[in-house]
Amino acid sequence: MKIFEAYDLTKTVHSAAQLSGADPKTVKRYVELRQLGLNPYERAARPKLIDPFLEKIEEWVEASKAKIRADVAHDKLVAMGYRGSPRSTRRAVNAAKAAWRAGRRRTYRPWIPEPGMWLQFDWGEGPRVGGRRTWLWCAWLAWSKFRVVIPVWDCTLGTLVSCLDSTLRRIGGAPTYVLTDNAKTVTSDHVAGIAVRHPQIVAAGRYYGCTVETCVPYDPESKGGVEATVRLAKADLVPTEANLRSEYGSFAELAEQCRTWCEKINARRHRGSGQVPAEQLLIEQQALHVLPAEPFALALGEQRIVYDDQTISFASVRYSTPPGHIDTKVWVRVVGEELVITARAVGGELAEIARHRVSVPGNPQILTQHYPHHPNGRSVHQPKPRPRSEAEVAFLGIGPGAKRWLTEAGPAGAVRIRAKMARAVELAAVLGAERVDEALGLAAIAGRFADDDLPAIVDHLSDHRAVGELVRADETHSAQPGTASWQALGQ
Incomplete structure (x- = not known):
């Protein structure tokens, strides 16, 4: 600016150079660039070895839809006579990809959810318990940002409806729409790009007063809220080298950790909304629909009553259940070669309480851990002393x-x-x-x-x-006296 001020004052290059202390050539170059409307600090692009090949690079980027690697492009250029460095090729390819994506970038419209409108859910792979694979059901209520994570053994339709029922009862009502991806349990087929819903999931949605919607195939961005929930749950609940979490000893321990995680994250202020999800849920519950008293039993299986001996009867076979379910209703269904027993927990949510291998009449499935007060089975009961005199x-x-x-x-x-x-x-x-x-x-x-x-x-x-110090007579102890006293004989 001193050069320009001196030149505007004197209108001569040499006088401006003397006043500003700069070289006359520098003053002349700056003045000429200003007259052309250019920035004096920008340097003119110098010719490069890769300039004759830029059109070919753009052609490759266009044909591959910006998927071509820089090293592959460099090998092609070397075969065509290019003598430059791989770094120059990498810069040229990156510039061509950026230009290609600039005109094809996906645009978004800000989504402003309404209370009681949208619930999103998805599946995430959970940790292994006892060497067996588990899954994490992850749900996200859009307006209040309330999250629900439930561990399960499989992703079948019955398990999906069970988790949906538990989620709706945990949030205290049913929203208008339920959004998920196109799994076979939700979308049975696609005809001309139109998703064909599974009849039972449609019936389940109608039963709870919800409309089940699915996103565009291979487009997880349309349900980004639940995708973030899956990512957070797997980062905190699945043992990895990053979180240093130990393995789970039982499925009950995993379920307790998931519930604790939900309570913790829902009590934390959300970074996007600036509100606490647990507090916002109390407001959103006013816009949710009332739930039916009983779950959707069509997909959960057949209903049974637990007998006094903690067993149920299915196909003329007895299956044991854990303590605390006598005279209560449970639901049973066959998943592959296993019989799944589902019951309502204390808070009203559905939870899987037992899983047996499907048996035949005459071979009941009784688990010892279901009878902690009878560790040796049904043995002879010893009477307890009851004094009367x-x-x-x-x-x-x-x-x-x-x-x-x-x-x-x-x-x-x-x-x-x-x-x-x-x-x-x-x-x-x-x-x-x-x-x-x-x-x-x-x-x-x-x-x-x-x-x-x-x-x-x-x-x-x-x-x-x-x-x-009591010594019992057995094979390691003998009543025969020792011979230590005879050692002194003859000495």
Whole structure:
């Protein structure tokens, strides 16, 4: 600017050079560029070795729809006589691709969702539990940005409807539209580009008062909200080297982690809307439709009632269920070679509670983990001591050793049990209940129920060793005296 000010003042190159302290040639070049309307700081493009080949590069980019690699283009140019560097080729190819995409870039219109209008859902591959593959059902309520993630074992139609029912009950109502991609469980076929809906998913949508819509095939950008939910859920819930998460020990642990993750992310302020999704959901619930009391049972399977023995009957075969579902309704369906049992959880959501291999009549499927109070199966039940007289109350009041002695002495056919119980009460009053209870427990373990066994054990405990040092006669211990005393003979 000093050069221009000096020139405008003097109108001569040499005088302007003297006033600004610049070279006269520099002043002359700057003034000429200003007169032409050019920027003095921009340098004129110099000729390059690749200039004669630019049209061919543009032709390749056009033919490949900007998919051609720079190294492939460089090899072609070398065969045509090009002697430049690969870096020059890479720059030219990138410039040609940028110019090609500039006129073909997809444009978007800002989407402003309305409360109660759109729910999007999609599937994401979950972690492996016990070596078995799992899936993550991910749903996203567009206006409130509320997210729901549910782990499942498969992506069948019954599981989809079950997850949809659980999601709608978790958000407290049904929206007007449900958007997803074109999976076979939703879109059975395409005719002239028109999606043909699966009849059961249409019936399910009509049952819940929703219209099921699908995006354009191979166009995940039309449901970007749920795509982001899938990406976040997989980044936090699937064990990777990035999050250093350990493997899941059970499916129940994975389900609990998914619920905890949903509570955490829905309580966090959303970066786009600036609002908390859990708080916005309370507002959007006013625009949601009321849900039916029962789930859509057509895709969930047949309804059954759980018997008192925690089993259901399907095709004349008994299948066990976990505790807590007696006299409740469950739904069963066959998925491949497995029978899936679905029930309503405490919060009203549907959840898979058991999965068995399909069996035939005469071969019931009973899982041991469904009966934690019967670890050995249906074995003989031992009666519990219930004192009815003062003598029985006094004896059992000595401690757990007394209860064990009575439980073992009865089936062993011990005689004069009441007299022995009375003597044990007398010994407890003199020597202390703790010592006598300890002796009764040892007598029950060793099966000693004779008249003098209890006093002998009490005396032994008083004079010799503690219970932890008791030596039992087995093959590793012998009653034969040792020969250590004979070693000194003859010395």
